[in-house]
Amino acid sequence: MIYQRGVIVSTSGDTVTVRVGRVAACEACDAGKGCGAGIFGRLLRTRPIAISVRNDISARAGQLVELGITDSRFLQLVLYLYGLPVLAGIAGAGLGLWFSHFLGVGDVPRDLLSLTCGLALAAIALRMSSRLGREFPGLENVHLREIRSEMIENSCAQRGNVA
Secondary structure, eight states: OEEEEEEEEEEETTEEEEEESOOOOOHHHHTTOSSSHHHHHHHHOOOOEEEEEEOTTOOOTTEEEEEEEOHHHHHHHHIIIIIHHHHHHHHHHHHHHHHHHHHTOOHHHHHHHHHHHHHHHHHHHHHHHHHHTTSOOOGGGEEEEEEEEEEGGGHHHHHTOOO
């Protein structure tokens, strides 16, 4: 299983909403003197996302948790979100090459047409896959596992990473 840490932001009945991404950073983490999370956070700078999952562990708002997804489902998502645009780019380049031979153009226009078609189809596929992939896989594919019972504000202090 692949796990990602997150914070419970709200609960509703038997589901919880978990914020995944940049969870929190203390001053030591941001300065690169803490646990190291701040270094990767500065490199990646991704926006956090919220995922609703079943609350099988009776988690409460503010708790640190882990979301888990099976390796096979993760591979399916990676192939869908990354493989599809790559294959579309290769197909687009081939289509551009075929079309340039059909038009009988020279070497440079042939290469430019192949490049343009490849990038265009890759961009279209990337847009489609990201638009369709905005919905995280269903609740049955994501498993919630509690890490700690303390609140998020205390997590860096508990590790001794406070500046």
